[in-house]
Amino acid sequence: MHELAICQALMDQVDQIVLEQHATGVAKIILQIGPLSGVEPHLLKQAFPLASAGTLAEHSLLEIKPQAIEVECSKCSQRTLAKPNRLVCGACGDWKTRLISGDEMLLESVELICEEEMNHV
Amino acid sequence: MCDTCGCNITDGNAHLVKPGGKLSLTASGNEAVSVLRSLLHENDHAAAHNRSHFDEHGVLAINLMSSPGAGKTALLEATIQALGDRYRFAVVEGDLETENDAERIRRHGIPAVQITTGSACHLDAHMVHDALHELNLDDIDVLFIENVGNLVCPASFDLGQHLNVTLLSVPEGDDKPAKYPVIFRVADLVLLTKADLLPVLDDFSPEKAEQNLRNLASEAPLYTVTVKSVLALESWLNWLKAEVKAQRARVAKGETSQPAIQPEGAALHESSPL
Numbered sequence: 001m002h003e004l005a006i007c008q009a010l011m012d013q014v015d016q017i018v019l020e021q022h023a024t025g026v027a028k029i030i031l032q033i034g035p036l037s038g039v040e041p042h043l044l045k046q047a048f049p050l051a052s053a054g055t056l057a058e059h060s061l062l063e064i065k066p067q068a069i070e071v072e073c074s075k076c077s078q079r080t081l082a083k084p085n086r087l088v089c090g091a092c093g094d095w096k097t098r099l100i101s102g103d104e105m106l107l108e109s110v111e112l113i114c115e116e117e118m119n120h121v
Numbered sequence: 122m123c124d125t126c127g128c129n130i131t132d133g134n135a136h137l138v139k140p141g142g143k144l145s146l147t148a149s150g151n152e153a154v155s156v157l158r159s160l161l162h163e164n165d166h167a168a169a170h171n172r173s174h175f176d177e178h179g180v181l182a183i184n185l186m187s188s189p190g191a192g193k194t195a196l197l198e199a200t201i202q203a204l205g206d207r208y209r210f211a212v213v214e215g216d217l218e219t220e221n222d223a224e225r226i227r228r229h230g231i232p233a234v235q236i237t238t239g240s241a242c243h244l245d246a247h248m249v250h251d252a253l254h255e256l257n258l259d260d261i262d263v264l265f266i267e268n269v270g271n272l273v274c275p276a277s278f279d280l281g282q283h284l285n286v287t288l289l290s291v292p293e294g295d296d297k298p299a300k301y302p303v304i305f306r307v308a309d310l311v312l313l314t315k316a317d318l319l320p321v322l323d324d325f326s327p328e329k330a331e332q333n334l335r336n337l338a339s340e341a342p343l344y345t346v347t348v349k350s351v352l353a354l355e356s357w358l359n360w361l362k363a364e365v366k367a368q369r370a371r372v373a374k375g376e377t378s379q380p381a382i383q384p385e386g387a388a389l390h391e392s393s394p395l
Contacts, residue, residue: 002274005241013158013160013162017154021154037277039160085333106156107156107157110153114152
């Protein structure tokens with residue numbers, strides 16, 4: 001369950017962004033998580049309410065964009081989709097491939113709630 | 122804070138952000154801030170800091186990962202016995218509880234710092250940084266970081282090491298790389314340990330283990346070893362000697378190195394044009 005630790009690191013980053021942008025809260029957090037990152041999206045979702053409690057992002061929405069695993073073959077240069085434990089080229093079967101996507105563990109963006117808007121509402 | 126890594130990912134990835142700048146408004150009128158930064162940005166920052174410490178002091182840092190009981194500490198003991206005259210070793214030990222492993226290492230006259238993580242399933246760069254304060258890096262050629270025995274979580278955290286070594290012990294079965302692809306994919310070297318058990322556990326096929334590793338597009342060497350004889354450790358010891366030499370050459374040129382497979386966040390970091 002390292003997802004809780006990762007979620008806590010995320011909350012630190014988000015809090016910092018809120019302060020930098022002089023916002024008052026967070027509406028939504030968008031992440032990109034690939035299967036080869038070693039992070040389970042559903043565990044991250046479970047950890048989120050715990051990690052966000054008492055932070056500026058409490059009650060915000062967590063959206064996780066799953067990323068497909070794609071490899072590029074160093075032999076035939078084809079780009080194909082792959083499975084986590086089978087990263088061989090889907091076209092020619094060669095195992096010398098380069099990962100194009102699938103190991104993302106990224107904070108893509110944060111939607112902030114700003115003071116002015118709060119006043120309007 | 123850290124003047125060596127220059128890690129301002131947000132600026133460095135400005136080209137990834139949509140035209141119109143990094144701030145834009147969503148349909149609901151909220152301000153959307155594009156970040157594109159690793160979730161472990163803080164950890165990666167601390168890891169880069171650790172790595173620059175190692176390089177400044179000419180230390181080669183190796184992260185050892187495996188399931189519990191695969192023989193990490195036994196491998197270190199055998200390595201210390203074989204090369205203790207040649208290199209000055211130190212070990213950082215990670216376990217949930219007990220000082221047992223550090224005590225085993227200290228019996229060989231080698232400095233060892235035990236990190237007890239409580240219930241945490243992995244080491245992170247901050248824990249390693251704290252442990253480094255208990256070591257004199259000027260007196261160390263090779264620092265082994267023996268991670269918490271776990272084939273899942275340690276793979277996601279950069280500690281500042283130059284190399285990852287993942288152990289697969291024969292009793293675990295030859296399909297471990299297929300079952301735990303993340304940790305085997307990031308290995309710069311895979312060691313098949315407890316090879317003296319191969320005659321007994323004859324359903325373990327080193328060829329199949331290697332095939333499962335290659336299926337992860339890994340070019341890492343895979344050596345079959347046992348601590349029961351120095352001869353059966355030679356491939357590992359030679360690899361280690363070559364890596365110490367390579368690290369010394371890098372240090373002399375003011376260069377550094379990271380494990381071959383880097384998570385996305387670190388890759389972005391490296392390709393930062395600024």
